[in-house]
Amino acid sequence: MTLDATRRFIKLCSVSDVPINTTKVFEVGNRRFLICNLNETFYAIDDRCTHDDGPLGEGELLADGEIECPRHGARFDIKTGKALCLPAVGEVNAYSVDVRDDTVYVGLPL
Numbered sequence: 001m002t003l004d005a006t007r008r009f010i011k012l013c014s015v016s017d018v019p020i021n022t023t024k025v026f027e028v029g030n031r032r033f034l035i036c037n038l039n040e041t042f043y044a045i046d047d048r049c050t051h052d053d054g055p056l057g058e059g060e061l062l063a064d065g066e067i068e069c070p071r072h073g074a075r076f077d078i079k080t081g082k083a084l085c086l087p088a089v090g091e092v093n094a095y096s097v098d099v100r101d102d103t104v105y106v107g108l109p110l
């Protein structure tokens, strides 16, 4: 693991909580993180579409690393948070993820 002095890592879940090629939402305080397990690599983005606050965790995780919003079909890159098609134009927050001892940690900016 590489320590990142610009982030505070919080424990979010166990690896087994998010089976391969699925997603799951976890709430920490007032944040909702969407954890995506794409081919055994974990990614974390906000669970809120930038178009109209749609719940991305209820959307479909696509094989190419995109997630589709269930409301109006915007797609986001789960690695970068970038909006890939209308109607969303703004990116969602994407977070650093670290997996240690079967536990998934998410890095929040300090």
Ligand code: FES
Pocket: 049, 050, 051, 052, 053, 054, 069, 070, 071, 072, 073, 074, 087, 088
């Ligand atoms: S709320 Fe996500 S595309 Fe509209």
